[in-house]
Amino acid sequence: MQVTVKLFATLRTNRFKVKVLDYSSGTTILDVARDLDIPKEELALTLVNGISVEVDHEIRDGDTLSLFPPVGGG
Amino acid sequence: MSSILGKVLRVNLSTGAIATEALSAELSKAYIGGRGLAGKMLADEIPAGIDALSEENKLFFVTGPLTGTAAPTGGRYMVVTKSPLNNVIASSNSGGFWGAELKFAGYDVVIVEGKAKEPVYIAIKDDEVEIRPADKLWGKKSNETTDMLLEEFGDPKARVLNIGPAGENLSRIACIINDRWRAAGRSGVGAVMGSKNLKAIVVRGSQKVEAADPDKFKAVVSDAIKKIKENGVTGQGLPAYGTAVLVNIINESGIFPTNNFQEGVFPLAEEISGEALAEKYLKKKDPCFRCPIACGRYCEVDGEGGGGPEYETLWAYGSDCGVSDLKAIIKANNVCNEIGVDTISAGATIAAAMELVQRGYIKPEEVTGPALTWGNAEAIVEWTKKMADTEGLGAKMAMGSARLTEAYGAPELSMAVKKLELPAYDPRGLAGHGLQYATANRGGCHVRGYMVSPEILGVPEKLDRFAIDGKAEWVKIFQDITAAIDSAGICLFTSFAIGAQEYADLLTAATGIAYSAEDVLAAGERCFNVERMFNLAEGYSIADDTLPKRLLEDPMPDGPTKGYVHPLKEMLPKYYEVRGWDAQGIPTEEKKKALGL
Numbered sequence: 167m168q169v170t171v172k173l174f175a176t177l178r179t180n181r182f183k184v185k186v187l188d189y190s191s192g193t194t195i196l197d198v199a200r201d202l203d204i205p206k207e208e209l210a211l212t213l214v215n216g217i218s219v220e221v222d223h224e225i226r227d228g229d230t231l232s233l234f235p236p237v238g239g240g
Numbered sequence: 241m242s243s244i245l246g247k248v249l250r251v252n253l254s255t256g257a258i259a260t261e262a263l264s265a266e267l268s269k270a271y272i273g274g275r276g277l278a279g280k281m282l283a284d285e286i287p288a289g290i291d292a293l294s295e296e297n298k299l300f301f302v303t304g305p306l307t308g309t310a311a312p313t314g315g316r317y318m319v320v321t322k323s324p325l326n327n328v329i330a331s332s333n334s335g336g337f338w339g340a341e342l343k344f345a346g347y348d349v350v351i352v353e354g355k356a357k358e359p360v361y362i363a364i365k366d367d368e369v370e371i372r373p374a375d376k377l378w379g380k381k382s383n384e385t386t387d388m389l390l391e392e393f394g395d396p397k398a399r400v401l402n403i404g405p406a407g408e409n410l411s412r413i414a415c416i417i418n419d420r421w422r423a424a425g426r427s428g429v430g431a432v433m434g435s436k437n438l439k440a441i442v443v444r445g446s447q448k449v450e451a452a453d454p455d456k457f458k459a460v461v462s463d464a465i466k467k468i469k470e471n472g473v474t475g476q477g478l479p480a481y482g483t484a485v486l487v488n489i490i491n492e493s494g495i496f497p498t499n500n501f502q503e504g505v506f507p508l509a510e511e512i513s514g515e516a517l518a519e520k521y522l523k524k525k526d527p528c529f530r531c532p533i534a535c536g537r538y539c540e541v542d543g544e545g546g547g548g549p550e551y552e553t554l555w556a557y558g559s560d561c562g563v564s565d566l567k568a569i570i571k572a573n574n575v576c577n578e579i580g581v582d583t584i585s586a587g588a589t590i591a592a593a594m595e596l597v598q599r600g601y602i603k604p605e606e607v608t609g610p611a612l613t614w615g616n617a618e619a620i621v622e623w624t625k626k627m628a629d630t631e632g633l634g635a636k637m638a639m640g641s642a643r644l645t646e647a648y649g650a651p652e653l654s655m656a657v658k659k660l661e662l663p664a665y666d667p668r669g670l671a672g673h674g675l676q677y678a679t680a681n682r683g684g685c686h687v688r689g690y691m692v693s694p695e696i697l698g699v700p701e702k703l704d705r706f707a708i709d710g711k712a713e714w715v716k717i718f719q720d721i722t723a724a725i726d727s728a729g730i731c732l733f734t735s736f737a738i739g740a741q742e743y744a745d746l747l748t749a750a751t752g753i754a755y756s757a758e759d760v761l762a763a764g765e766r767c768f769n770v771e772r773m774f775n776l777a778e779g780y781s782i783a784d785d786t787l788p789k790r791l792l793e794d795p796m797p798d799g800p801t802k803g804y805v806h807p808l809k810e811m812l813p814k815y816y817e818v819r820g821w822d823a824q825g826i827p828t829e830e831k832k833k834a835l836g837l
Contacts (some may be wrong), residue, residue, distance in 0.1 A: 172492070172493075173479065174485075174489070174515065175481055175485055175488075178515065183806065203312070210472055210697075211489065211696075211698060213492055213800075214492065215800055216492055216493050216494045216495075216799060216800020216801070217493075218698070218702060232488075232492040234488075235472065235477065236306070236471070236472020236473050236474060236476055236477050237477030237478075237485045237697070238473035238474075238477055238478060238479065238485075238549070238693065238699065238733075238736050239382060239477075239478060239484070239485060239550075240483060240486075240552075240686055240690055240692075240732065240733065
């Protein structure tokens with residue numbers, strides 16, 4: 167299945183901004199992070215189609231995944 | 241010894257009287273300092289119903305017990321006055337170095353009263369305080385004012401606080417600038433300075449601010465700094481990208497107000513993001529006094545440098561105006577700092593003007609400058625410059641979006657609460673944050689209880705952003721702890737990493753007054769209730785605890801928040817109950833007694 171993966175802030179370093187990637191069904195966000203060599207502790211905010219989900223959330227075909235390290239502001 | 245100096249400087253510009261007086265120890269303890277202390281003093285000193293731009297209004301420049309100390313981010317001060325934008329209590333916070341310097345000069349608070357006959361500035365060098373003529377400075381922008389004053393004062397290490405032409409013209413969105421581009425931004429506090437013919441306050445001090453228990457203070461400061469450095473937000477995210485890092489997060493969540501809150505997703509957000517800023521225009525970090533976070537940015541475009549832009553500014557001039565030209569946003573930001581207007585209100589007012597044009601309220605012949613059309617980069621810079629004008633559409637815009645849209649018979653197009661323009665988060669996708677907008681004492685504000693933190697960032701824990709249950713309790717605690725932080729003289733951003741106990745420990749060691757975590761929260765609650773009572777006395781009621789009609793009635797048209805409106809009506813009764821207020825939003829006698837009011 168095809169999933170759009172968007173990376174932000176420091177997660178982009180040596181990786182990419184946005185890519186469409188192929189994953190098999192049953193893949194979780196944590197699996198994607200592992201595939202991209204992103205340590206779990208660097209994942210502070212994980213959105214699927216703009217809605218916050220936990221890292222064990224299973225992604226589906228056509229999802230957009232947005233991954234952020236710890237960030238904040240005001 | 242105590243980090244509270246116990247000294248108030250009172251300057252009357254009508255009579256020229258300059259006096260010092262003792263700060264009430266009782267009030268210091270109950271209200272901590274800063275926003276809480278000055279709010280209480282202002283409420284006690286000015287009668288309800290006065291004109292905010294008359295000489296009856298007073299301006300409080302107030303530090304907290306941690307200002308000027310080694311506490312992390314201990315450089316904050318507050319400007320507290322009656323707002324000429326909306327007649328509620330104004331409390332605008334700023335960083336930089338001016339607040340700490342005021343403590344070094346020996347004062348916790350400066351109160352400015354009356355009105356000078358001619359333009360003046362106040363010069364403070366420890367015990368030497370003078371009111372000096374400022375006729376040569378009148379009309380000058382921030383950087384030039386600062387340069388001229390530093391030369392005249394004869395000490396390059398002095399700190400300057402000033403207004404620009406907008407404050408002189410009594411723009412209701414005028415800010416007070418210190419250290420060239422730090423701003424006490426909101427509520428039109430710059431116009432109050434302008435109404436008093438006060439151009440600037442220069443300060444230089446030679447004293448140290450000592451803690452009551454130096455050894456203990458050193459230990460709690462180092463513990464707090466360690467926690468700030470180890471925290472992902474304050475130790476990594478904010479230092480690397482500044483507040484601008486939020487652009488993509490908020491946009492991806494579908495709550496990035498676009499074209500004056502007509503949409504919630506800006507397709508070109510990447511171009512105005514913190515990541516783009518860091519890559520293209522960031523020259524260096526620009527930290528405030530004693531700040532281990534250093535979120536401040538210094539950017540350059542076309543050889544011109546300046547502080548910022550912050551996330552809020554990138555939004556107000558960016559997506560809210562449909563603009564994706566980062567260079568133009570940086571330029572508009574610099575113009576705001578130079579002429580002295582609040583970047584949120586200024587950008588949001590241009591967005592409101594663009595919608596007035598879109599809907600045919602503003603006629604083409606009135607637009608005596610670049611077209612006010614969505615996405616016009618030239619317009620955001622040029623119309624900001626025109627906000628320093630005294631006539632024409634620019635001058636109308638300098639009065640803020642509420643007055644502008646009302647003048648065209650379309651007040652519903654002002655995206656403001658209590659006339660204060662909303663910041664960069666659409667509450668249709670943030671139930672708690674929207675409740676906080678509706679109930680913040682100065683009007684539509686994000687830094688009086690930043691519910692974005694739990695609702696989006698997952699700090700201190702992740703909450704369902706659409707859920708209603710439990711949010712009233714969260715908003716109350718966030719508003720109260722924020723009031724306490726604003727009273728302590730340090731930066732709200734520390735709260736990503738430390739909590740009420742750490743603030744209590746810092747305050748206890750610094751002042752010698754024993755504060756528990758509960759005392760800190762109670763002081764914050766006291767402050768919040770004093771402000772509420774100030775506003776009620778000005779005629780505000782529960783009818784004003786609201787949001788723009790669009791956000792309550794028009795479902796978000798697109799993106800991840802599609803279909804939602806803000807459920808305010810369902811949330812307010814619970815909020816009043818949690819606050820210990822009656823159904824009319826008035827603090828009950830029982831609550832007032834419990835808080836010692």
